[in-house]
Amino acid sequence: MNPEALSAALLAVIAPLAEARRPGAADGLTAADLVLDRPKNREHGDWASNAALKLAKGIGANPREFAAEIAEGLSAVEGIADVExxxxxxxxxxxxxxxxxxxAKTIVDAGAAFGTNASRADEVINLEFVSANPTGPIHLGGTRWAAVGDSLARILASQGASVTREYYFNDHGAQIDRFARSLVAAHEGLPTPEDGYGGGYIVDIARRVALAYEGDIDALDADAKQEAFRELGVGFMFEEIKKSLHEFGVDFDVYFHENDLHESGAVERAVKRLDELGHIFEDDGAVWLRSTTFGDDRDRVVIRSNGTPAYISGDLAYYLDKRERGFNRCIIMLGADHHxxxxxxxxxxxxxGDEPGVNLQILIGQMVNLVKDGQPMRMSKRAGTVVTLEDLVEVVGKDAARYALVRSSTDSNLDVDLDVLQKRTNDNPVFYVQYAHARTHNVARNAANSGVDRSEFAPELLSHETESALLGALQEFPRIVAYAAEVREPHRIAxxxxxxxxxxxxxxxxxRVIPLGDNPVEPVHRTRLWLNDATGQVLRNGLDLLGVGAPERM
Structure with a gap:
């Protein structure tokens, strides 16, 4: 009996009892109003409900007496063994x-669809994550967002949402200028500018720019030379970023260029819209957003008195652009420094005119530290100053890296112990889960070799206490996925x-799924194979939501 059927049975019992005490009390009452929870202590049963406590006051009943009446009615429901x-x-x-x-059979029959639903079909989501500046390889903070963001996109889509993964490509501003100056310096054999970027990747990109430029790049004047290195260098760097993300299992549907906002008139359109809404004013020759009206600690300059756009102008234009593209949920994942x-x-x-927390949601992620031999790793051979996505994957592999970065709440700092992730033991959480999945396949292979198949299913035989516990956990999977989508927390699935x-x-x-020795194959063995395969399916479905492989052999 699934939770929906049990909730319906609970409603069927409660409604007439409530009506008998107070006519009209059950009007509008639905199964969704009757919460069912899994008891933390399995000795207390398979499900628990506080319906009597919740409804008793409204109908003038003693909660415990009302609960006893409900229990008596539920005891007569087929499939329920005991109610207390x-x-x-x-x-x-x-x-x-x-x-x-x-x-067990329900899960096997549903296959990859088990745990999915269409409850969020009305949500058209723009999920913006990573969005690292194209001035260097992706550091660990961006790598964490890559793992978490891609997993969140998968989870939301599994609940029926339409999700667009978007990368905000920052190709406008001072950081890009510093990147270009760093490339020129590397090309000319000069020291890295004081505010520039160092590391072997700068030398590599500078060399690629010089080779790719059509003509003699050194014949250009200083400004033209820097512009050439900027344009080609940013392109090469972004190619590398996209390649690294793709190899990490993360691809984006849209790469949005910040520069387009400033060249397309999007900023002016956003200012005009806000002015029409009455939230723009001018002071000291500058254009301001009256953001204090909406809880900001101060009003914000949008266009400076010299006519140049302030930083927030891009945010205004970008948000309006997303809404005009039809997204009714805009989720932005930012690092701790953007709090x-x-x-x-x-x-x-x-x-x-939108609703904060609904139309726009901001997720903040904390820092990631790599630990090796009990000591933090701080330097990358390639990037020079930070540890990168490539560094992590090179040491532990894609699956372990993704799993390690997604299994903890993003609200907390994360220490990733490389020694643990390289172990093929139960101390390594990704190995522990993947090994369980591989074991289900090994059991199925051995069962086939021993003549055990799924030609028979007698669910009443799944009565061992470990089977009850396993079935209880399997039943929870759809609820866990739905809740992870609701609170935007993929770590709950891990x-x-x-x-x-x-x-x-x-x-x-x-x-045992396979009989001992020469003992015959019995219905219990065939039924247990269903449970084995159901567990493998749920493990596979969950790992897929995290973008982690589900190996059949280990």
Whole structure:
């Protein structure tokens, strides 16, 4: 019995009881209003409900007495083995083995679709992440966002949302000028400018620019030479960034160039829209956004008195552009150093007439540190000053890197222990989960060789305590995915997979799929194969949502 069926049964019992006490009390009451939770202690049953506590006051009932009436009604429902009342009125529900075990076949039949739904079909999401400046390789902070952002896109899409992955390509401003000066200096054999970029990649890009330029680049005057290195150098650097991300399993649907905002008139359109809404004013020759109206700590200059656009002008134009492209959810993932931007961006959203936290959501990610031999790694051979995406993948591989970066909440700093990620032991969380998946395939292969197939399914035979625990965890997968989408936290899926892997390993140690010795194949063996394959399917589905491989052999 799945949660939806159980909620429907609960509603069918509660509605007439509530009506009998107070006519009209059940009007508008739906199954969705009756929350079901998994008890932390499995001895308390398969499901728990606080419905009696929630509804008792409204119908003038004693919560525990009302719970007892509900329990009596539920006890007669097919598939429910036992119902008991606990505490002030909690209802603990235990399913019979057949009702619980039926889930194994449901999962196998659903395959890759298990855990998906269309609940977010009305959400058209623009998910902007990474967006590292094309002035160097992607550092660890950007690498974390690559893993988390791509996983979040997969999770949201699994719940029916239309998701566009977008990379904001910053090819406008002072950082690009410093990058160009650094390339020129490297080409000319001069020291890196004081505010410039160092590392072997600068020398590599400078060499590529000189070879690619049509003509004698050294014959150009200083300004033209810097512009040539800027234009070609940014292109080469961005090619490398895209290549690194692709090899990391992350591809974007849109690469949006910041420079286009300033050349297309988008800034002027955004200012005009805000002016029409009454939120623009002029003072001291500058154009201002009255952002304090919407909770900002001060009003913001949009166009300076000298006519040049201030930094926020690009934010205004970019947000309006996204909304005009049809996105009703704009999610932006930023590093910890951008925390101060959140207030002004939310004020901007409200100024356009939108709802902060709904039409615009900002996710802030904390720093990542690599630890090797108990000591932090701080330098990259290639980048010179930071550890990069390539450095991490080279040491531990793509799967371990992605999993390690996504399994912790982005709200906290993350220490990635390279020694642990290189181990092929249960101490390594990605190995632990992938090994569980590989083991399900090994069990299936051995079962086939021993004549055990899925020609029979008797769910009432899945009665061992480890089977009950495993089925309970499998049942949770759709809820975990839906909640991860709601709160934008992919790490919840990783932690779930680790728990599921542990329950599977314990089941494997206690319940045989293949008969011992020359004993005949029995219905319990065939039924357990369904449970084995269902677990493999859920592990595979979860790993896919994280962009991590699910090997069949290890």
């Amino acid at each position: 009342v606990a505490g002030p009125g909690f209802i603990n529900i235990r399913l019979d083995a057949a009702a619980a075990g039926a889930l 101060g931007y959140v207030q002004r961006l939310m004020a901007m959203c409200a100024a356009f 932690r779930y997979l680790e728990e599921l892997a542990g329950l599977y390993h314990r089941w494997y140690d206690n319940c």
